Amino acid sequence: MTELLLNLENVHTHIGLYHILQGVGFRAQRNRITLLLGRNGAGKTTTLRTIMGLWPASKGRISFAGTDIVGRSTSEISRLGIAYVPENMGIFPDLSVKENMLLAARNASRVTDIDQQRLEWIFELFPAVHQFWNRPAGKLSGGQKQMVAMARAIVEPRELLLIDEPSKGLAPAIVNNMAEAMLKLKQSGASILLVEQNLQLAREVGDDVAIIDAGRIVHTGPADECFARDDLLKTHLGLALCP
Template sequence: MKAILETHDLKVQYGEVVAVDNLSITVPIGESVGLIGPNGAGKTTLLKALSGVLPVSKGNVKYMDKDVTSKKSYEMSRMGVSLIPEGRLPFASLTVKENLLLPAYSIKLNKNEIKEHLEFVYDLFPRLKERSNQKAGNLSGGEQQMMVISRALMMRPKVLLIDEPSLGLAPIIIEQIYEVIPKLLKTDLSILLVEQSSELALSVCSNIYVMREGKMVHSGNADRLNKSELAEYYLR
């Protein structure tokens, strides 16, 4: 399967501290790839480097076969790579609909395109349509997570980088959010998903990478991942 996003020997540092060490990954077109591992493994740092938020110290990032290693975050976003960061971060004083329209305006969608995209995200998360005129700061944590995912989708991305979407949410809300991922894959969207819960990642991802202390310690097909071996990566 052809890659839409990939890295080769990627290294990312915070000063003298190496957070990602010579790491290579591939996100195939139209597939969901899971990135799991214990806290402090470097997963979030990797997503930030892929989306242009953090500079790369060594190696390269390729998007659709083009070298984008030095691209800034706004450039990556406009090219089709959208980062959904951990912690949700809505524009609290704006309504749900206003939050959703901001990216649509930034890429200059016309009225018909805006209507089409709003209908798409409202179909994914009907609760957002019910609360479209409500201030985003008054939403529950689960509703905010639905909204930031939808806000990213309004940018018409080709790749979604999702960081810990289940963090701090009730099980029923997590289930609703994870039901959306297979629907997104049917639209040929590609996804790189960071999750603390290996069980959640395995439920929606075709391939899994396991990180520990900035290094890749395992990669392979999700269906063939040995659960006992996986547990050892977290306990070492």
Template sequence: MNLLELRGVHTHVGAYHILHGVDLEVPAGQVTMLLGRNGAGKTSTLRTLMGLWTASRGTVSFKGEDITQLATPAIAARGIAYVPETMGVFGELTVAENLLLAARRARKLAELDTARLDWLFGFFPALKTFWGHPAGKLSGGQKQMLAIARALIEPRELLVIDEPSKGLAPAIVLNLIEALRSVKAEAGTTVLLVEQNFRVAAELGDRVAVMDDGKVVHRGAMAALIADTELQQRLLGLSLGAHQ
């Protein structure tokens, strides 16, 4: 069963035709990797499904409901969390306040789910260390951790993440992999992940869709792509194995 589906999605931004009929399926309970060369349309696809850009043609469906024309807050309210490539943390607010903003069930810090926080601190201990510090003073990698933790502060049905390992040290990347594995295994959360780190793609992906020139040109099992170096070269211009 597909939790999310894009059918024939076109997106225009001003005079530019960005997406050219994207067809994408995201099966429930799995991690779907969205891969492709720079400029292929991956981030544009995420922005469109989140309503940040409006599709000019085609449909975006979540749990069978057409959400194509919904505003971003209405899409998020359906249980979709989005971590943009830019992270989008609030620099003047503390780490704690950033997490509180994302926890719709809590109105003050004392109401945050402490068990959930401890679970997040296990993967990203720096967030506990800098709990009361302004987020703007964190390193780039720590801001990325905060952005991901903010998306995970409450259970979500779909987690949409744009290049989460970007700027992270290798040890933190391993923590990220374990966190996302845990989210899928323990909570049954579905994940759609854009990632340039092919080790992360290989470790996490169940399914893969490869984009080129604003459309999906390949879809299938991630394991099959990992095993086929010729297909990797043709679709991505490089070998996944060389980056593990």
């Protein structure tokens, strides 16, 4: 049986005069990868940022592990066990990979304060983090920066990762490595809410799907059922998934 981890009910978000989310509601189960799919501008990133408290919900309820998180600060939400990997990765380019990791470890003032067993596990998931440990993060390739961003999000144990388009602009080999890392994260007990335009990657890793269109959720269900329906993909994504 699955266990509910994240629940959005009738969530509305306004940004200035714009009503972006218009009653969004869906669920993400524990220890599963939930895909949030939709066209550009449909409200995917706004949904992630609203969950994280970066943009306030103007109406509705968001609960995480049974706790209502609407109105809480981003730092409070983070401490509850949610990490966010934004589309722009959010790394500090002038700092080394090591310094980026250290900043994300709240209770560590030096690298030796970080759980070394967890750090070794992160190096196994993302070898580039270890390889470029002392290099300025801004000097890395796009794929390497993405690995640093994801590694930084899990330097401390997290129950839920919000990941926004990790494969964007990356070479196929790097995308495959990213998929493998996400599946290993799920095996370790983490849950993921993933925004992803690459439907091949989404099909490879996803367990469940929520499709958003014009600020509203128009479909939820198992990923394999969603990807078997070309009509659904064409209508709401403008795409079809080749077999």
